[in-house]
Amino acid sequence: DVKVTQSSRYLVKRTGEKVFLECVQDMDHENMFWYRQDPGLGLRLIYFSYDVKMKEKGDIPEGYSVSREKKERFSLILESASTNQTSMYLCASSLFWTTRGYTFGSGTRLTVV
Amino acid sequence: DQQVKQNSPSLSVQEGRISILNCDYTNSMFDYFLWYKKYPAEGPTFLISISSIKDKNEDGRFTVFLNKSAKHLSLHIVPSQPGDSAVYFCAAVSQGGSEKLVFGKGTKLTVNP
Numbered sequence: 001d002v003k004v005t006q007s008s009r010y011l012v013k014r015t016g017e018k019v020f021l022e023c024v025q026d027m028d029h030e031n032m033f034w035y036r037q038d039p040g041l042g043l044r045l046i047y048f049s050y051d052v053k054m055k056e057k058g059d060i061p062e063g064y065s066v067s068r069e070k071k072e073r074f075s076l077i078l079e080s081a082s083t084n085q086t087s088m089y090l091c092a093s094s095l096f097w098t099t100r101g102y103t104f105g106s107g108t109r110l111t112v113v
Numbered sequence: 114d115q116q117v118k119q120n121s122p123s124l125s126v127q128e129g130r131i132s133i134l135n136c137d138y139t140n141s142m143f144d145y146f147l148w149y150k151k152y153p154a155e156g157p158t159f160l161i162s163i164s165s166i167k168d169k170n171e172d173g174r175f176t177v178f179l180n181k182s183a184k185h186l187s188l189h190i191v192p193s194q195p196g197d198s199a200v201y202f203c204a205a206v207s208q209g210g211s212e213k214l215v216f217g218k219g220t221k222l223t224v225n226p
Binding site: 004009037040041042043045048090092099100101102103104105106107109 | 119155156
């Protein structure tokens with residue numbers, strides 16, 4: 001089975017800190033995604049990448065950046081964390097297309113205080 | 114503009130009865146639809162999918178129905194079990210398009226013993 005691993009399950013950071021969320025997948029998937037999940041708002045796409053060093057903005061990229069230097073790793077960066085970035089962050093990966101869509105990691109619950 | 118809508122934020126059913134979760138979409142280019150299940154503190158997991166060339170797909174207790182003319186799909190769970198209590202996300206994609214899944218906001222299903 002494809003595994004998508006997010007480096008931290010829970011993080012607490014201070015306002016203004018630079019935060020790195022790491023995601024690694026082990027099945028040579030081309031596509032990788034970062035979402036955040038908030039109550040009542042569902043899954044919102046922050047950024048995605050369809051190849052190494054390629055990235056595209058999703059629906060809510062403000063305050064975030066990403067890095068994909070290797071195919072298996074996709075990092076989400078909060079340049080200066082703010083309290084409204086407290087959320088569940090979910091990484092996902094996929095082949096260019098499969099009938100099963102994306103494989104998600106277990107998520108990182110980030111709290112910014 | 115929400116392209117995939119799950120209008121019921123929550124649903125409560127008795128164990129053993131049928132659960133019906135609904136999803137509407139507006140983009141007529143969508144041709145593949147998926148349902149994901151998400152437990153708290155975990156990532157979403159793929160549940161079942163359907164292509165637009167079909168109107169029904171069944172997998173054990175789970176059946177997805179697609180009504181293309183109404184741009185509506187539904188997930189039926191029969192019989193419902195307490196372990197089915199989770200948030201269910203509907204997702205849609207245009208396979209000839211961006212290949213990005215568009216998610217609904219989710220429906221929280223509670224199955225009472």
